[in-house]
Amino acid sequence: MIGELLTVVALPVMMIALSGAAENIEVFLGGFSWQAFMTAVWESIACLSIIISLLYIFQKKYHKQGSLLRWMSPNFYTVYIMHQLVIVAVMIPFLRAAMPTALKFIFVALISVPACFVVSDLIRRIPYTKRVLG
Structure with missing residues (x-):
């Protein structure tokens, strides 16, 4: 755990200190330089x-x-298969809503996640669907 923390914190600090990144940060963003390589590593x-x-x-x-x-737990696979339909159905009423996108995302997520599991449970209650959907 300590090794991971040191890696996450110490390596970027050392790279910045050794390369003088205060002047030119673009060398870290890509290209053929040791700074870009070390950033990727x-x-x-x-x-x-x-x-x-x-x-x-x-x-x-x-x-x-x-x-x-x-x-x-048994509903996860069915949710994985059909979640797009539920999310789109929940999202459509929010398309024209005059609110920030982040707020729309929160509302859609809070409604669609439980709805996906309820719909999944209903689908799995149909005879013979448990054979395919687990």
């Missing part, structure tokens, strides 16, 4: 470290399944 290491850390944390501390997750 750092991003890969940092992302992989974050993923591994999150997997470890959730495996050790949150390895429990309550009644809600027990109900949701």
